[in-house]
Amino acid sequence: MAKSSISNSVIRRLPRYYRFLKDLENNGYVRISSRELSEKMGLTASQIRQDFNCFGGFGQQGYGYKVSDLKEGIKKILGLDRLNPIILIGAGNLGCAIAAHIDFRSKGFELIGIFDADESKHGQEIGGLTIQDAAGIEKFCSENKPSAAVLCIPKTAAEKTVDRLINCGIKAFWNFTHYDLFMDHEGIAVENVHLGDSLTTLSYRINSGVNDRRI
Amino acid sequence: MAKSSISNSVIRRLPRYYRFLKDLENNGYVRISSRELSEKMGLTASQIRQDFNCFGGFGQQGYGYKVSDLKEGIKKILGLDRLNPIILIGAGNLGCAIAAHIDFRSKGFELIGIFDADESKHGQEIGGLTIQDAAGIEKFCSENKPSAAVLCIPKTAAEKTVDRLINCGIKAFWNFTHYDLFMDHEGIAVENVHLGDSLTTLSYRINSGVNDRRI
DNA sequence: TAGATTGTTAATCGATTAACAATC
DNA sequence: TAGATTGTTAATCGATTAACAATC
Numbered sequence: 507m508a509k510s511s512i513s514n515s516v517i518r519r520l521p522r523y524y525r526f527l528k529d530l531e532n533n534g535y536v537r538i539s540s541r542e543l544s545e546k547m548g549l550t551a552s553q554i555r556q557d558f559n560c561f562g563g564f565g566q567q568g569y570g571y572k573v574s575d576l577k578e579g580i581k582k583i584l585g586l587d588r589l590n591p592i593i594l595i596g597a598g599n600l601g602c603a604i605a606a607h608i609d610f611r612s613k614g615f616e617l618i619g620i621f622d623a624d625e626s627k628h629g630q631e632i633g634g635l636t637i638q639d640a641a642g643i644e645k646f647c648s649e650n651k652p653s654a655a656v657l658c659i660p661k662t663a664a665e666k667t668v669d670r671l672i673n674c675g676i677k678a679f680w681n682f683t684h685y686d687l688f689m690d691h692e693g694i695a696v697e698n699v700h701l702g703d704s705l706t707t708l709s710y711r712i713n714s715g716v717n718d719r720r721i
Numbered sequence: 722m723a724k725s726s727i728s729n730s731v732i733r734r735l736p737r738y739y740r741f742l743k744d745l746e747n748n749g750y751v752r753i754s755s756r757e758l759s760e761k762m763g764l765t766a767s768q769i770r771q772d773f774n775c776f777g778g779f780g781q782q783g784y785g786y787k788v789s790d791l792k793e794g795i796k797k798i799l800g801l802d803r804l805n806p807i808i809l810i811g812a813g814n815l816g817c818a819i820a821a822h823i824d825f826r827s828k829g830f831e832l833i834g835i836f837d838a839d840e841s842k843h844g845q846e847i848g849g850l851t852i853q854d855a856a857g858i859e860k861f862c863s864e865n866k867p868s869a870a871v872l873c874i875p876k877t878a879a880e881k882t883v884d885r886l887i888n889c890g891i892k893a894f895w896n897f898t899h900y901d902l903f904m905d906h907e908g909i910a911v912e913n914v915h916l917g918d919s920l921t922t923l924s925y926r927i928n929s930g931v932n933d934r935r936i
Numbered sequence: 937t938a939g940a941t942t943g944t945t946a947a948t949c950g951a952t953t954a955a956c957a958a959t960c
Numbered sequence: 961t962a963g964a965t966t967g968t969t970a971a972t973c974g975a976t977t978a979a980c981a982a983t984c
Contacts, residue, residue: 512929513950513951515950515951515952516951517922517925517926518918518922520921520922520925521915521917521918521921521922522901522915522918524921525899525917525918539964539965539966540965540966541965547901548903550952550953550954551965552952552953552954552955553951553952553953555965555966555967555968556951556952556953556967556968558966558967559966559967559968563966563967564966565965565966565967566959566960566965566966567958567959567960567964567965567966567967568959568960568963568964568965568966569960569964569965569966570964570965570966571966583925584921584924584925584928585924585925585927585928585929586921586924588928590924590927598822599817599818599821599822600818600822602814602818603814603815603817603818603819604818604916606814607813607814607815608916608917608920609917610920612917613917613920613921613924614920614921614924614927614928615920615924653927654923654927677927678923678926678927680919680920680923684740686737686762688763695923695926695927697919697920697922697923697926699916699919700736700737701819701823701914702736702740702823702824702827702828703733703736703737703740704895704912704914705823705825705828705829705830705895705912706735706736706739706799706801706828706829707732707733707735707736707912708869708893708895708910708912709799709800709801709805709828709829709830710732710735710798710799710800711732711893711910711912712800712805712829712868712869712892712893712910713799713800713803713829714727714800728974728975730974730975730976731975754940754941754942755941755942756941765976765977765978766941766977767976767977767978767979768975768976768977770941770942770943770944771943771944771975771976771977773942773943774942774943774944778942778943780941780942780943781941781942781983781984782940782941782942782943782982782983782984783939783940783941783942783983783984784940784941784942784984785940785941785942786942939984940983940984941982941983941984942981942982942983942984943980943981943982943983944979944980944981944982945978945979945980945981946977946978946979946980947976947977947978947979948975948976948977948978949974949975949976949977950973950974950975950976951972951973951974951975952971952972952973952974953970953971953972953973954969954970954971954972955968955969955970955971956967956968956969956970957966957967957968957969958965958966958967958968959964959965959966959967960963960964960965960966
């Protein structure tokens, strides 16, 4: 029976299930049991069955899960059968690397514009897109209706830029700034990526000797 | 009373506490109560007091917490009063951006070497360091004893490289590859950063309309 | 002293694990 | 059919929240 509201813990595991299932399919797996998958992923079989059952029965009793059905099911749940137009704000080191390195399409997005306030960058090309003047964001959005934005700007510019982008109809933020974006705005999704915090926990674990097998 | 083993949930919140406390100090705060901090951070006061008490009493009853004492306390807990030498493997888009963009020192690390297998990159400079031939990793490690490594290499190279680095004495990995590194090796710390998974959850939340105020 | 706020215990909530009946 | 494995309920575990006595 499908659950009405999916917990955050489950949502965070879904992309990883999807990755593993793609891999299994590429390696010729047709079926897999929760036990076998649990061994490969370092989870319990029980958890895997609970997780999949949030979305209704994917499996067959006595048989297991059909890899490609399950993969396609999760793909749909994750919304990866659509492409959300996304823009990137801030074409510094990190912004450019994200633009060039991330495969947006396989994650449900299409990168359609890159913006920077720095004039000297305008016209430069990254991954097939030309860096545009940030002054033109409003015009671009009204014409192209992106639904999401990647923020690779300095902390100081974050708050203002977010307000501006919300006014332009942006509904989701992938936030790499050092500014903690918490969304009181109803219906706005935020994913804060704090690379610095991630590295800091590693410092803690080196020094405390505790290591975390969690993935 | 200080707790013997700190839960992962707490560890993940520590860097964020530290950031907020640095900010508060810069803004002239001398003291802060758990209630006031809870409002700024979007947590409950109860949780904050529980978290800080894992490490023994930082506060004063009736008064609150001294911002600079608390900040320094957490800094020490996180091991940020030391610098762990770290090397970066893979000087592609992402690797170069990480090298240039991350402030390693404030996170308890010092970047001391960058390596790439691609000959055409050798000798290039990034953030004051010269890209070296990956063939020289062993020699470099035996001379400079780095304790950690950033992995910005393709998935296919990940497993072998990790084995190699463990043989070189590396004790901690900041892993940006698409390879899920789980560490059976005792005493090795791993922090997997799956940027793709992070973006994928955003796709889910756009499509499901659920947005997550968690940070 | 009275007021404020911590440290800490107890209660609640949620997530994970275990168990097993249903069924392929 | 017998064996395997799911879907699902129940038990356990851990994390968060609430409450309040201690105390500055």
